[in-house]
Amino acid sequence: MEQLKLNNADFEPISDKKFDTEKIAGESTSYWKDAWRRFRKNKLALAGVVIIILLGIMSFAGGPISGQNYYQNDLMNANQKPSAEHWFGTDNLGRDVFARTWYGAKISLFIGLMAALIDLIIGIIWGAVAGFFGGKVDEYMMRIADILYGVPYLLVVILLMVIMPPGLWTLIIAMTITGWINMARIVRGQVMQLRSEEYVMASQSLGASNSRLLFRHLVPNTMGPILVTLTLTIPSAIFTEAFLSFLGLGVPAPLASWGTMSSDALGSLQYYPFQLFFPAFFICLTMLAFNVIGDGMRDALDPKGR
Amino acid sequence: MKKLLEVKDLSVSFDTFAGEVKAIRGVTFDLDKNETLAIVGESGSGKSVTAQSLMRLIPMPPGKFTGGSIHFEGEDLTQKSEKQMESIRGQEISMIFQDPMTSLNPTMTVGKQIAEGLIKHQNMSKKAAHDRGIELLKLVGIPNPEARIKQYPHQYSGGMRQRAMIAIALACNPKILIADEPTTALDVTIQAQILDLMRELQEKTGTAIILITHDLGVVANAASRVAVMYGGKIVETGNVDEIFYNPKHPYTWGLLGSMPKLDNEDEELQAIPGSPPDLLDPPKGCPFVTRCPYAMKVCENHMPEYTELSDTQKTACWLLDERAPKVDPPESAKVGGSKVHG
Amino acid sequence: MAKYLLKRLGYILVSLFFIVTITFFLMKAAPGGPFASERKLPPAIEQQMNEAYGLNDPIIKQYGDYLVNVVKFDFGPSFKYTGQEVSDIIKRSFPYSLILGLEAIFLALAVGVLLGVVAALKHNKFGDYIAMVIAVLGISVPSFIMATILQYIFAIKLQALPVARFESFAHTILPAVALATTPLAFIARLMRSSMLEVLNADYIKTAKSKGMSERVVTYKHALRNAILPVVSYLGPLVVGILTGSFIIEKIFGIPGLGNEFVVSVTNRDYTVIMGTTVFFSVLLLFSILVVDLIYGLVDPRIKVTDGGGKE
Ligand SMILES: Nc1ncnc2c1ncn2[C@@H]1O[C@H](COP(=O)(O)OP(=O)(O)O)[C@@H](O)[C@H]1O
Numbered sequence: 001m002e003q004l005k006l007n008n009a010d011f012e013p014i015s016d017k018k019f020d021t022e023k024i025a026g027e028s029t030s031y032w033k034d035a036w037r038r039f040r041k042n043k044l045a046l047a048g049v050v051i052i053i054l055l056g057i058m059s060f061a062g063g064p065i066s067g068q069n070y071y072q073n074d075l076m077n078a079n080q081k082p083s084a085e086h087w088f089g090t091d092n093l094g095r096d097v098f099a100r101t102w103y104g105a106k107i108s109l110f111i112g113l114m115a116a117l118i119d120l121i122i123g124i125i126w127g128a129v130a131g132f133f134g135g136k137v138d139e140y141m142m143r144i145a146d147i148l149y150g151v152p153y154l155l156v157v158i159l160l161m162v163i164m165p166p167g168l169w170t171l172i173i174a175m176t177i178t179g180w181i182n183m184a185r186i187v188r189g190q191v192m193q194l195r196s197e198e199y200v201m202a203s204q205s206l207g208a209s210n211s212r213l214l215f216r217h218l219v220p221n222t223m224g225p226i227l228v229t230l231t232l233t234i235p236s237a238i239f240t241e242a243f244l245s246f247l248g249l250g251v252p253a254p255l256a257s258w259g260t261m262s263s264d265a266l267g268s269l270q271y272y273p274f275q276l277f278f279p280a281f282f283i284c285l286t287m288l289a290f291n292v293i294g295d296g297m298r299d300a301l302d303p304k305g306r
Numbered sequence: 307m308k309k310l311l312e313v314k315d316l317s318v319s320f321d322t323f324a325g326e327v328k329a330i331r332g333v334t335f336d337l338d339k340n341e342t343l344a345i346v347g348e349s350g351s352g353k354s355v356t357a358q359s360l361m362r363l364i365p366m367p368p369g370k371f372t373g374g375s376i377h378f379e380g381e382d383l384t385q386k387s388e389k390q391m392e393s394i395r396g397q398e399i400s401m402i403f404q405d406p407m408t409s410l411n412p413t414m415t416v417g418k419q420i421a422e423g424l425i426k427h428q429n430m431s432k433k434a435a436h437d438r439g440i441e442l443l444k445l446v447g448i449p450n451p452e453a454r455i456k457q458y459p460h461q462y463s464g465g466m467r468q469r470a471m472i473a474i475a476l477a478c479n480p481k482i483l484i485a486d487e488p489t490t491a492l493d494v495t496i497q498a499q500i501l502d503l504m505r506e507l508q509e510k511t512g513t514a515i516i517l518i519t520h521d522l523g524v525v526a527n528a529a530s531r532v533a534v535m536y537g538g539k540i541v542e543t544g545n546v547d548e549i550f551y552n553p554k555h556p557y558t559w560g561l562l563g564s565m566p567k568l569d570n571e572d573e574e575l576q577a578i579p580g581s582p583p584d585l586l587d588p589p590k591g592c593p594f595v596t597r598c599p600y601a602m603k604v605c606e607n608h609m610p611e612y613t614e615l616s617d618t619q620k621t622a623c624w625l626l627d628e629r630a631p632k633v634d635p636p637e638s639a640k641v642g643g644s645k646v647h648g
Numbered sequence: 649m650a651k652y653l654l655k656r657l658g659y660i661l662v663s664l665f666f667i668v669t670i671t672f673f674l675m676k677a678a679p680g681g682p683f684a685s686e687r688k689l690p691p692a693i694e695q696q697m698n699e700a701y702g703l704n705d706p707i708i709k710q711y712g713d714y715l716v717n718v719v720k721f722d723f724g725p726s727f728k729y730t731g732q733e734v735s736d737i738i739k740r741s742f743p744y745s746l747i748l749g750l751e752a753i754f755l756a757l758a759v760g761v762l763l764g765v766v767a768a769l770k771h772n773k774f775g776d777y778i779a780m781v782i783a784v785l786g787i788s789v790p791s792f793i794m795a796t797i798l799q800y801i802f803a804i805k806l807q808a809l810p811v812a813r814f815e816s817f818a819h820t821i822l823p824a825v826a827l828a829t830t831p832l833a834f835i836a837r838l839m840r841s842s843m844l845e846v847l848n849a850d851y852i853k854t855a856k857s858k859g860m861s862e863r864v865v866t867y868k869h870a871l872r873n874a875i876l877p878v879v880s881y882l883g884p885l886v887v888g889i890l891t892g893s894f895i896i897e898k899i900f901g902i903p904g905l906g907n908e909f910v911v912s913v914t915n916r917d918y919t920v921i922m923g924t925t926v927f928f929s930v931l932l933l934f935s936i937l938v939v940d941l942i943y944g945l946v947d948p949r950i951k952v953t954d955g956g957g958k959e
């Protein structure tokens with residue numbers, strides 16, 4: 001046996017012992033803090049946030065910085081390469097691509113944000129009503145959503161663009177008219193879960209702590225998937241806008257978006273590839289940023305995930 | 307005579323983002339031919355890690371051996387190559403897992419899952435393996451095995467799946483069968499059937515069994531020896547009678563106290579208060595010190611050595627030191643009227 | 649089996665009826681007559697043409713006629729190209745789209761699954777990292793931008809492949825790659841996370857505990873289960889390839905159905921729009937049915953065929 005120097009005092013009972021029974025209970029307190037901590041560790045997602053913030057700032061500051069505007073035709077200086085005067089060059093009408101790029105950022109981001117917001121509002125109302133009432137109401141509402149969901153999204157958007165007068169809001173409405181379904185399904189799922197857990201809680205008659213549990217545990221858990229979906233809706237709306245612009249169904253001039261800019265540059269790709277490069281690059285960068293933010297949020301909000 | 311299996315000072319850790327999880331720390335036990343050893347402990351005490359280490363099923367990394375040896379028929383399994391392990395797994399040592407709903411491959415017929423091992427280890431033809439599969443299903447008590455063998459796991463009930471698992475595990479007549487909580491996920495009535503089946507098969511085949519459970523009630527009729535595990539260590543070991551009628555470790559008392567009793571049905575079960583130690587930073591001394599009602603100052607900083615109470619019973623507790631106050635087990639740990647499954 | 653198929657066919661018919669109805673009334677509600685975009689016609693001639701195309705009948709009658717004709721796969725003549733039947737346009741252009749689509753689907757599946765499996769097997773190692781960078785980029789670069797990049801690099805700069813049109817296999821490479829990019833990236837991510845989940849499943853431990861080698865465990869046990877989510881993604885995959893073809897065919901000047909659809913949209917060629925929409929919907933609904941049937945074959949838990957069993 002190992003030589004230990006022990007005296008009788010060592011064999012006194014530990015008197016002031018506290019059992020650490022409630023240690024586990026403290027864990028769920030700071031769900032958001034935990035999620036934020038995990039998110040912060042994700043360098044890629046943080047970079048995404050920085051990019052979006054910068055794009056947001058530049059969409060307002062970009063024009064003034066360069067001292068150019070986005071709509072001034074200058075046919076004498078059409079199709080110029082990037083230079084000290086025109087940082088990103090000029091397009092086929094001699095308009096400054098730098099200023100247009102940031103103006104396009106404003107339009108593209110606006111479309112993305114609006115589409116996501118409208119999806120969220122309709123989705124929450126539809127999903128919450130279906131989820132709360134349950135039963136037949138739920139069944140019919142979800143059946144309708146299912147039928148709409150089965151129709152290819154872009155096909156519907158294109159058809160709507162055909163019959164509606166061209167414009168920014170036409171585009172947003174066309175995109176949201178079936179876009180909300182995904183959100184509605186997720187909200188409904190979350191509401192159903194919330195309901196069943198509420199029921200469990202009520203039956204346990206926890207009394208006053210109910211509302212605390214609700215806000216501490218249930219709301220965060222249901223908010224997670226909704227937030228992630230919201231984040232991922234933005235790049236998909238930006239994509240759709242660009243897609244429609246490529247088909248000639250984008251925002252009408254003088255409005256300019258990254259999509260219409262790319263589409264305009266397509267014809268002269270062989271000679272002036274830089275005209276396509278800038279808007280296309282920013283479409284990709286924005287989608288990339290939102291995608292990594294969305295992924296980062298999903299990982300951060302769902303501790304079980306990898 | 308040499309033991310079939312001798313595990314000595316086995317330690318396994320996991321590298322995680324939070325740090326090194328010391329899942330088991332110096333586990334020592336042995337196993338003879340034909341006997342059943344039960345490893346008992348609360349969830350998180352390191353039973354599954356121990357079991358899976360024996361078969362080298364712990365994914366490494368993140369897992370790693372940090373010490374000790376596993377001698378099977380005189381050879382150290384920790385030193386074997388992955389290829390050598392493949393011929394031991396399933397053939398010499400095999401394993402049944404806790405949840406029969408998830409431990410069978412859902413997209414492969416039960417027959418194929420049994421045949422795989424036979425074809426690999428015993429060079430059987432597909433046909434021969436199929437026929438042997440039918441025999442095995444019959445052996446584990448699955449009715450109409452000719453039809454059942456072509457079915458998928460989802461077509462089986464929970465109890466039947468666990469029987470199929472046993473058939474898979476026993477297909478190649480292994481010398482050791484490790485059953486990791488084989489009945490935990492099953493209904494009480496089916497639990498008893500599965501335990502009976504395992505005992506019956508052991509009589510027929512002579513396989514040694516390591517039965518892992520968190521429920522001492524399961525142990526009494528199923529095992530001959532018991533090792534009580536806590537916080538990655540074996541705190542007490544002995545034969546069944548010793549553990550049930552002469553337990554010396556306060557943790558064993560706690561486990562016994564948390565068993566349902568026959569005489570007073572409506573008495574609240576006495577769960578052991580507190581939670582298991584944090585294995586990222588385990589206590590320096592006895593792992594049970596934070597929850598032990600009899601904890602002494604010495605327990606905090608020094609791990610007690612094993613005290614040999616008999617040829618078979620060993621307990622690691624400072625209460626057994628002559629300088630410690632005399633403590634009697636609490637009333638709840640008396641087995642007199644305990645309801646023991648079996 | 650037969651009963652299941654009948655039920656599914658019933659659903660498909662109901663959905664199709666909705667789609668046909670909605671497109672019909674949407675097109676009727678569209679501003680400007682079918683000849684609006686053409687040179688201004690004298691009113692008398694326009695009147696005559698409206699008569700010829702049945703546009704002066706009451707709307708209900710037009711709708712009824714249309715339904716009957718759709719069943720006969722007769723979508724009437726094109727408004728824009730006189731003398732051409734919509735169904736002929738579809739028959740002529742669809743083969744191009746079909747070949748291109750199949751190539752893209754094959755590419756997306758083969759490469760996507762491979763990338764996903766590699767990523768999962770090399771979890772948190774270099775291979776995983778590379779595969780996931782490719783996947784994130786694939787999702788972030790829209791197909792039409794991918795198409796122009798490919799066109800610029802391989803056709804214009806390197807002159808290695810044809811810029812446009814559809815005359816040989818070489819012509820299909822760039823458009824197929826562009827079309828496959830996004831779904832390929834999705835499949836890679838899907839496959840990776842599904843494979844990682846499966847590799848942690850209990851039955852994988854069981855297979856290992858039987859002494860199965862790493863290779864058998866990965867390919868016989870894990871892959872088969874991990875591929876299931878990819879199979880259920882086949883439906884959306886077909887949709888993605890189909891809608892993607894609108895723009896890719898336009899960029900590469902391929903006379904396929906997607907291109908016809910886009911042209912008809914720009915021309916407001918209503919009969920062609922309706923015809924192609926209905927045709928696309930039929931195609932989609934049936935491919936989704938086929939996908940479901942395939943899923944039933946791959947996952948024995950989904951019972952499409954009848955047979956013994958408890959569930
Ligand atoms: N892959 C792993 N990574 C990190 N920690 C692990 C891993 N596997 C097991 N552990 C830890 O090892 C300890 C023992 O686990 P286990 O053997 O499964 O307990 P038991 O089977 O007794 O319930 C637990 O604290 C668990 O968190």
Ligand SMILES: [Mg+2]
Nearest residue numbers: 353354486487
């Ligand atoms: Mg366990």
